[in-house]
Amino acid sequence: MTSPDRKPIRPRPDAPRHLVVMGVSGSGKSTLALELADRLGLPMAEADEFHPPENIEKMSQQIPLTDEDRWPWLRTLRDWMSEQTAGGSIITCSALRRSYRDVLREAHGQVLFLHVTVDTPRLTGRLAHRSGHFMPASLLDSQLATLEALHADEDGVVLSNDGSIEDLIDAASAWLAKSEEGSLR
Numbered sequence: 358m359t360s361p362d363r364k365p366i367r368p369r370p371d372a373p374r375h376l377v378v379m380g381v382s383g384s385g386k387s388t389l390a391l392e393l394a395d396r397l398g399l400p401m402a403e404a405d406e407f408h409p410p411e412n413i414e415k416m417s418q419q420i421p422l423t424d425e426d427r428w429p430w431l432r433t434l435r436d437w438m439s440e441q442t443a444g445g446s447i448i449t450c451s452a453l454r455r456s457y458r459d460v461l462r463e464a465h466g467q468v469l470f471l472h473v474t475v476d477t478p479r480l481t482g483r484l485a486h487r488s489g490h491f492m493p494a495s496l497l498d499s500q501l502a503t504l505e506a507l508h509a510d511e512d513g514v515v516l517s518n519d520g521s522i523e524d525l526i527d528a529a530s531a532w533l534a535k536s537e538e539g540s541l542r
Contacts (some may be wrong), residue, residue: 374445375438375465379452381500382472383480383519385525389522392526394447404450405431408436421499422470424456431460433489438464453503458511469536470513471529479519481509510534 363522378390378397394401408416412426431450438446438461445466450469452458462468495522514532518525 362524372381373438373442373464375441375461375464375466375468376445376447376471377452377458377461377468378449378471378473379458379513380475381451381453381480381504384473384475385522386451386473388522389471389516389518389525389529390449390511391448392436392522393529395446395458397447399447400441401447402449403431403438404448407437414530421503424454427457435461435464436466438466439494442466451500453500455508455511458507463466466476468512469533470507470511471503471532472507472515473518473525474515 365512366530368507376390376393378386378393380386390401390403393399402478408430412422412430415422415426432449438448442465448461450457452461452472458470507515514529516525516528
């Protein structure tokens, strides 16, 4: 998706910079994260790949995860980010609660959150047509109920994915460029 005339964004060289692309299932986290990883030349990980088999089994059976299910998973993600010391990393993670984001923020370096949002009817439609994923559409309401918006003191931005994917990528890129200049928000 990167066009040859686009200038790639560069991470700050002084500390690892980790981007957590967050939001509920079906919001477009993976699409955005893959494009940013390509543009930034950073390693990327899907948080879903870090779930232990027990978590996947629960979700496959349409049982929402509890905080106790999530803590070890979040610590594993935090540790993976901390190991990416060359320039940072990008992960996709629902990061629904502030307390979950607090664990991720413990990673070595700077952790920024890009919260991808989509209106509920569009989310429902996306999940109804998605196949091959263990997260059933029936758990969307649980995720939406659990979701806590980014607080004013959290380094992050809310990005609407109700337009084109290029609009989403452009908005994320513009915010990241501002964050490099030290002019967040």
